[in-house]
Amino acid sequence: MGEQLAMNGGAPVRTLPFGPSHYFGDEDIEALSEVIRSGALGKGPKVRQFEEAFAARHGVEHVVTVTSGTAAMHTCVGAINPDPGDEIIVTPWTSGGSIIGTLLHNCVPIFADVDDTYTLDPADVEAKITPRTRAIIAVHLFGNPCDMTALREIADRHQIFLLEDCCQAHFAEYQGKVVGSMGDINGFSFGGKHLSAGGGGAIMSDNETLWERALIFSDCALPRNGGPFEGRPYANYFLAPNYKLNDLMASVLLTQLKKVDGYIAKKIEAAQGIMESVSDIEEITPQRVREGDRHSHWVLGMTLDTDKMACDAWEFADALNQEGIPAGGPYIGSGKEGPLYRNEFLAGPNCYGRSHFPFDYGREKPLDYRLVECPNGERLMRRGFSFSMQPSLDEEDVADIAAGIRKVFGHYRKRVTAGVRGQGSGVRG
Ligand SMILES: Cc1ncc(COP(=O)(O)O)c(C=O)c1O
Structure with a gap:
């Protein structure tokens, strides 16, 4: 059984606010x-x-x-x-x-x-x-x-x-x-x-x-x-x-x-620190970076193997927020609509008045975004959670973020005992 989550009345991992995203002076x-x-x-x-x-x-x-x-x-x-x-x-x-x-x-x-x-x-x-x-x-x-x-x-x-x-x-x-x-x-x-x-x-x-x-x-x-x-x-x-x-x-x-090079160096350092601190958790997988590429980490994105968890990615992010660790779902700032094609401006369609324009222009049938599917993206997005990387993140902040992830993960992880897969502490609702 993990520690009691802040959302259930436990002490949050972090009470101090995090620092600024830019230094204006x-x-x-x-x-x-x-x-x-x-x-x-x-x-x-x-x-x-x-x-x-x-x-x-x-x-x-x-x-x-x-x-x-x-x-x-x-x-x-x-x-x-x-x-x-x-x-x-x-x-x-x-x-x-x-x-x-x-x-x-x-x-x-x-x-x-x-x-x-x-x-x-x-x-x-x-x-x-x-x-x-x-x-x-x-x-x-x-x-x-x-x-x-x-x-x-x-x-x-x-x-x-x-x-x-x-x-x-x-x-x-x-x-x-x-x-x-x-x-x-x-x-x-x-x-x-x-x-x-x-x-x-x-x-x-x-x-x-x-x-x-x-x-x-x-x-x-x-x-x-x-x-x-x-x-x-x-x-x-x-x-x-x-x-x-x-x-x-x-x-x-x-x-x-x-100042931007300094900001980016700090963002990358913080993202790497968080990824390393939770690298032993096999249910958590960071966004893959191709060898030879440089990710400049506006955001640190990860996926959660929700088959092995008693929560979805949004619940995981919500619990982190209540621990005092600002986290988002798969896309910082987005709602739960998921992929862009499910948003009203496409799926409505709510683009130009009550028309189907431009999705019917020169087509026999208007393109219907409610039927569009990108299976891999949808699977990843259902499992995604994310953190905004700030240049102000220091070692202590990184340690708090990692501690928050561990605490929430420990709570929601499904436990397997004597060959029987149980809910562990991950009680929902
Ligand atoms: C990938 C991407 N494209 C376009 C935009 C639009 O930029 P702005 O908010 O400056 O209009 C954003 C904003 O966050 C973005 O993340």
């Missing part, structure tokens, strides 16, 4: 003050400086900043300019922000299954390609890079675009190559991720044509801001939103860029 205040004093708060020199610095850090030609990661992924889709009803292949285990731009562009997300890296399984991506496929979105979930060699090979063979969603994966590396430098055009979020200005995003590309269109797309397709349409008569040249970042946010991104 005098440097950031000074940078912001400088912009405010200048009187020019819009898109200006700080935006350009940040775009150049971020591009240089990735060894890519072009960066365009935008207002969020959602805007970044929309801009990537806007840059490739697909037709309504075109299909874009994506993982079901991600933020809605990965595909909101796909939907706003009247395209149809097609879900391919994931493997134990929690990222796209290239074999299933291949199986999902049709004549209407225009792109693959490779989401590096939690900071773990996708199999970019396999995805690139598939994209090239079918002459479709490969987009990276790097929103959770700043400075992660696939076989020595930094994420954001491998896809045709790639998106980042600066809303509470490794590099944060409390919001913001960017796209990155080496492809001149895609970059030009992305730049114009992020600014209402107007001929200004040094873009390729500069000098043409003032007009909106195609349908595009205003996603421009301003110098206030760019100035914070510039100061934070100096």
Whole structure:
């Protein structure tokens, strides 16, 4: 019998709060003050400086900043300019922000299954390609890079675009190559991720044509801001939103860029410390990282062998929270809907009024997301739980998180006695 859980009246493992996710201080205040004093708060020199610095850090030609990661992924889709009803292949285990731009562009997300890296399984991506496929979105979930060699090979063979969603994966590396430098055009979020200005995003590309269109797309397709349409008569040249970042946010991104390597090193160290501390528990399996890859651990994700437990992953995470250890289910911040295709905006359908658009555009029958299945992803998600990795996590914090996992695990583990499998202490309800 394990110790009494906090949720049942026992003493919690941890009562002290954990530290911050970022260190904002005098440097950031000074940078912001400088912009405010200048009187020019819009898109200006700080935006350009940040775009150049971020591009240089990735060894890519072009960066365009935008207002969020959602805007970044929309801009990537806007840059490739697909037709309504075109299909874009994506993982079901991600933020809605990965595909909101796909939907706003009247395209149809097609879900391919994931493997134990929690990222796209290239074999299933291949199986999902049709004549209407225009792109693959490779989401590096939690900071773990996708199999970019396999995805690139598939994209090239079918002459479709490969987009990276790097929103959770700043400075992660696939076989020595930094994420954001491998896809045709790639998106980042600066809303509470490794590099944060409390919001913001960017796209990155080496492809001149895609970059030009992305730049114009992020600014209402107007001929200004040094873009390729500069000098043409003032007009909106195609349908595009205003996603421009301003110098206030760019100035914070510039100061934070100096700190981001330190944040990432601490996140990786904390994640490794937690994984090592519970590595003897065979019912718990961390997200698999390919040999030679660098996971930049925005999140530490694990699965629980629920066949051997008297709880599901959500109950496990709830119990941890009550122990004072902040934990989430399979996806930080998500509800219990599970894979993205079960969310209302797809399964409703609750996309455009009461219509089935764009899921019926040019199709005999509308695509029904209630029938979509990605068995491996669903199995992993049912078993998944996760922790947000913070640069402030020290040895003591790591020890508390590991102690919390052990305590909750000890409580819910099913025990096998004299050949009879019993519930042990894991009493539900
Ligand atoms: C994988 C992924 N893509 C896109 C987004 C959207 O980013 P934002 O919240 O900055 O709009 C997020 C946000 O968490 C994300 O995790």
